[in-house]
Amino acid sequence: MKTLLKSLSRYFSLILFLILWHVFAVYIHPRFNPMAFNILPSPLMVVQMGVELFNRGQLLSHIWDSLRRVLVGFSLAVLVGVFLGSLMGLSQAIKGRLKAIIVILRPIPPFAWIPLGLIWLGIGDAEAIMVIFLSAVFPVALHTLYGIEKMDSRLKEAALSLGVSRWGLFKRIILPGILPELFSGMRQALGFCWIVVVGAEMVGSVSGLGYLILDSRNLGLPQMAILGMVLVGLIGFSMDRLLITMKKLILPWDIK
Amino acid sequence: MKNKSKIIFNDISKIFNGINRNSDVIALKNLSFSVEANEIFVIIGPSGCGKTTILNLIAGFIKPTGGAVLFDGEPITKPGKERTIIFQEYALFPWYSVRNNIEFGLISKKLPFKERRLISNELLQLIKMEKFADLFPYQLSGGMKQRVALARALAVEPDVLLMDEPFGSLDAQTRGFLQLSLLNIWKARKATIIFVTHSIDEAIILGQKILVLSSQPGEQRDCVEINKPFPRDLVRDQGLLDVKQRISKILDEELNNYLKKTLD
Amino acid sequence: MKRFLLKFFYGLRNFDFFIFLLICWEIFARFIYPQFESRAAIFLPTFLNVLKEFWQLLANGILWQHILASCKRILVGFSLASLCGITLGFILGYSQRAYEQLQGICQIFRPVPPVAWIPISLLWFGITEAQQCFIIFIGVIFPILFNTLDGVHSVSSQYKHAAQSLGANKALLLRKVILPAALPKIMFGLRSGIGYAWFIIVAAEFVSAPRGLGCLILEGRNAIITERIFVGMIVIGTINLLFDYALTKLENLIVPWQKVSLFYEE
Numbered sequence: 056m057k058t059l060l061k062s063l064s065r066y067f068s069l070i071l072f073l074i075l076w077h078v079f080a081v082y083i084h085p086r087f088n089p090m091a092f093n094i095l096p097s098p099l100m101v102v103q104m105g106v107e108l109f110n111r112g113q114l115l116s117h118i119w120d121s122l123r124r125v126l127v128g129f130s131l132a133v134l135v136g137v138f139l140g141s142l143m144g145l146s147q148a149i150k151g152r153l154k155a156i157i158v159i160l161r162p163i164p165p166f167a168w169i170p171l172g173l174i175w176l177g178i179g180d181a182e183a184i185m186v187i188f189l190s191a192v193f194p195v196a197l198h199t200l201y202g203i204e205k206m207d208s209r210l211k212e213a214a215l216s217l218g219v220s221r222w223g224l225f226k227r228i229i230l231p232g233i234l235p236e237l238f239s240g241m242r243q244a245l246g247f248c249w250i251v252v253v254g255a256e257m258v259g260s261v262s263g264l265g266y267l268i269l270d271s272r273n274l275g276l277p278q279m280a281i282l283g284m285v286l287v288g289l290i291g292f293s294m295d296r297l298l299i300t301m302k303k304l305i306l307p308w309d310i311k
Numbered sequence: 312m313k314n315k316s317k318i319i320f321n322d323i324s325k326i327f328n329g330i331n332r333n334s335d336v337i338a339l340k341n342l343s344f345s346v347e348a349n350e351i352f353v354i355i356g357p358s359g360c361g362k363t364t365i366l367n368l369i370a371g372f373i374k375p376t377g378g379a380v381l382f383d384g385e386p387i388t389k390p391g392k393e394r395t396i397i398f399q400e401y402a403l404f405p406w407y408s409v410r411n412n413i414e415f416g417l418i419s420k421k422l423p424f425k426e427r428r429l430i431s432n433e434l435l436q437l438i439k440m441e442k443f444a445d446l447f448p449y450q451l452s453g454g455m456k457q458r459v460a461l462a463r464a465l466a467v468e469p470d471v472l473l474m475d476e477p478f479g480s481l482d483a484q485t486r487g488f489l490q491l492s493l494l495n496i497w498k499a500r501k502a503t504i505i506f507v508t509h510s511i512d513e514a515i516i517l518g519q520k521i522l523v524l525s526s527q528p529g530e531q532r533d534c535v536e537i538n539k540p541f542p543r544d545l546v547r548d549q550g551l552l553d554v555k556q557r558i559s560k561i562l563d564e565e566l567n568n569y570l571k572k573t574l575d
Numbered sequence: 576m577k578r579f580l581l582k583f584f585y586g587l588r589n590f591d592f593f594i595f596l597l598i599c600w601e602i603f604a605r606f607i608y609p610q611f612e613s614r615a616a617i618f619l620p621t622f623l624n625v626l627k628e629f630w631q632l633l634a635n636g637i638l639w640q641h642i643l644a645s646c647k648r649i650l651v652g653f654s655l656a657s658l659c660g661i662t663l664g665f666i667l668g669y670s671q672r673a674y675e676q677l678q679g680i681c682q683i684f685r686p687v688p689p690v691a692w693i694p695i696s697l698l699w700f701g702i703t704e705a706q707q708c709f710i711i712f713i714g715v716i717f718p719i720l721f722n723t724l725d726g727v728h729s730v731s732s733q734y735k736h737a738a739q740s741l742g743a744n745k746a747l748l749l750r751k752v753i754l755p756a757a758l759p760k761i762m763f764g765l766r767s768g769i770g771y772a773w774f775i776i777v778a779a780e781f782v783s784a785p786r787g788l789g790c791l792i793l794e795g796r797n798a799i800i801t802e803r804i805f806v807g808m809i810v811i812g813t814i815n816l817l818f819d820y821a822l823t824k825l826e827n828l829i830v831p832w833q834k835v836s837l838f839y840e841e
Contacts, residue, residue, distance in 0.1 A: 066679055067676065067679065068676050068677055068678075068679040068680045069679045069680060069683055072680055072683075093698075094698055094699065151588075151589035152589050152590075152591070152592035152593070153592075154589065155589040155590045155592065155593050156592070156593050156596070158816075159593065159812065160812075161812075162773075162811075162812040162813070162815040162816045162819070163808050163809070163811060163812035163815075164773055164774045164775075164776075164777045164811060164812075164815070165774070166690075166774070166775075166777040166778040166781065166789070167777045167789070167792055167807065167808045167811055167812075168808070169781070170792050170793065170795065170796035170804050171801070171804055171805075171808070173796065174617065174618060174796070174801060174804075175618060249688065250688040250689075250690060250774075253688050253690050253691050254688070254690040254778040257690065257693065257778070257781075257782070258778075258781055258782075264691075265690070265691070268691055268693075268694050269693075269694055271694055272694045272697065272698070277694075277695060277698055280691075280694045280695045280698075281695065283691060284687050284691045284692065284695070285687075287686075287687060287688060287691050288683070288684075288685075288686040288687035288688075288691075289686070291686045291687075291688070292686040295686075370736070370740055371739075372736055372739075389739075390736065390739035390740050391739075391740070391742060392740065392741050392742030394740070395740045395741055395742075396736070396737070396740045398733055398736075398737065400733065402731075402733040402734055402736070402737040404734060404737075404738075404751075404752065404755070404756075405832035405833075406755035406756070406758070406830075406832060407755075415738070415741055415743075415751070416741035416742055416743075418747065418751070419741065419742040419743045419744065419747055420742065447831065447832055448832065449831075449832040463741065464741070467741055467742055473740075
């Protein structure tokens with residue numbers, strides 16, 4: 056019983072917050088402003104909106120659109136990023152030159168690429184995926200590089216003196232060795248992807264959670280914006296947790 | 312009868328609670344000993360025998376589960392500068408220079424700037440690091456860091472100096488040098504030193520009284536008194552070699568017990 | 576000084592590939608692309624044209640206006656966020672009770688991207704500077720807060736024990752041990768925050784701003800002057816880089832015992 060209460064107390068501030076929000080939005084605010092609900096809807100209204108959109112099938116389709124873009128962009132970024140990172144790790148000459156390019160391209164915020172993406176690829180999935188890709192490829196590449204560099208060369212030497220082949224070395228020593236760092240890079244990249252997709256959809260798309268949040272302005276339904284915000288937060292958080300769980304399963308030996 | 316011992320362990324037990332009864336760790340069991348003033352008291356034992364727990368109890372970071380630890384006749388309730396501790400990992404404050412580290416305890420004592428300077432200069436001379444006063448810990452070697460840790464502790468003029476394997480991570484030469492330095496400082500300042508170590512040689516070189524502990528749970532296996540003067544010759548002095556054998560035998564037995572316990 | 580110059584010029588040779596790419600870009604955009612795409616200038620302006628646009632904007636002072644507008648917003652939002660973030664982070668890291676009560680709320684708001692706040696912040700603040708600063712604030716406060724929290728929370732107990740063992744009371748412990756020990760992580764949080772601020776500001780300015788680098792890019796798009804888009808992108812990237820460089824140097828000054836290596840030095 057005690058532990059139940061203790062775990063509930065973690066949500067205490069959240070529950071209190073919801074209650075205060077509801078009381079303020081429904082009872083206090085409308086006294087000062089007849090248009091109160093146009094500025095701050097109550098939590099119930101947000102939930103109602105969610106249910107309504109869900110029933111119309113729009114909720115799931117928006118969520119899926121955003122997720123789909125992230126998944127495609129992220130996967131591409133991982134493939135390309137790992138490839139580039141490995142190249143850099145293998146050769147100092149390549150590392151120097153690719154790093155020079157990354158130094159120049161990385162500080163450009165992914166959102167800044169959106170207008171260019173719109174010109175090149177028009178409105179739609181492709182443009183969003185391009186921007187998502189750009190936001191994720193740098194962290195992945197760099198973390199792959201760090202993973203390779205941080206690896207204790209003595210591990211490789213130990214394996215070689217135990218008679219392992221080149222391919223065996225890669226498969227059984229190098230690959231597991233860089234995975235922890237790679238996962239941490241992927242986690243960071245996924246976070247960026249999710250943030251970027253919302254922004255990209257706001258500016259250049261007609262579907263997706265970002266679009267949903269933006270559209271709330273056109274429709275004058277702030278509860279839709281809040282619904283979108285909550286969903287974005289929840290899904291982003293869940294994806295992060297999923298990645299961490301995957302890491303615990305695949306790399307149980309890495310405690311960090 | 313007034314007990315003049317500096318530190319008294321009176322039937323001490325210490326249990327660390329685990330998640331359930333089975334994972335409770337009995338660190339110390341019915342341990343009793345006393346440390347006299349101005350004595351160099353060495354604690355030696357196998358890994359996990361509770362040596363660090365003893366120091367933590369005296370320092371005041373933890374409380375005993377059973378029994379009482381007395382300092383000058385009073386039970387110990389919290390950490391304080393009368394029983395200051397030196398760690399194996401030095402724990403020097405990386406954001407302070409050597410001098411500021413040494414003066415740290417003096418700031419709590421609210422000494423004015425001039426006095427603090429006087430004391431830190433004196434101590435810097437003592438540990439022979441006057442030239443390094445303004446360097447930072449990350450710029451120092453292990454041996455140098457340990458000397459600074461020593462000076463920092465001495466600055467607050469503690470009644471009891473607790474040392475937790477302080478020379479453990481240093482090479483043999485630096486170790487020897489620091490052991491001699493410690494003896495010189497002890498002769499000059501006459502403090503009570505409680506010194507924990509793994510090394511039998513170190514125990515015999517430094518200890519006037521050596522407490523030998525068993526493996527977990529830590530109980531007293533032996534208490535050896537050595538009345539020989541410093542510095543001690545561990546190579547030629549037969550008396551010392553006998554003591555070394557005596558302690559070695561006990562530690563070997565404890566190792567076997569431990570292996571038997573874990574392999575069963 | 577000589578060593579610095581040597582390192583600089585040695586590092587410069589890594590840019591040979593980059594310069595090669597620039598040349599390729601120029602040749603492709605100027606000679607090849609227009610052959611099969613009549614609107615080539617819209618899709619890929621030549622590098623020299625981009626430079627020309629940059630020079631023009633710089634010369635008539637417009638570029639500076641945009642830069643200052645963006646910088647002002649970032650500085651205001653960032654300063655507020657730092658103040659609140661460090662204070663809150665400290666309180667939550669130091670007091671177990673405060674942590675238990677308040678961490679729930681912070682964890683709830685944290686995963687919501689600042690970009691998602693834009694429409695609702697427009698509702699609350701209207702199209703104002705305050706709205707822009709708010710977006711920066713809400714985006715930057717969480718990395719700073721949680722890094723500070725982590726910094727304070729994870730102060731090695733050895734330092735605390737050593738200080739107590741030297742007679743320090745609670746106040747001294749806080750000022751002279753916990754605060755300095757947490758400083759590396761706090762600085763890291765600040766550095767992350769600034770990078771993130773530049774990340775966000777573009778999106779914030781897209782939606783509603785008369786001035787600002789994001790706005791410059793938007794202008795370029797609306798007027799279909801792609802050169803302007805490029806200029807905006809490059810300028811933002813450069814300023815972001817400069818801020819990060821400056822903050823890293825500052826960090827190494829304040830926290831010399833945990834030197835952070837500049838990305839570009841390796």
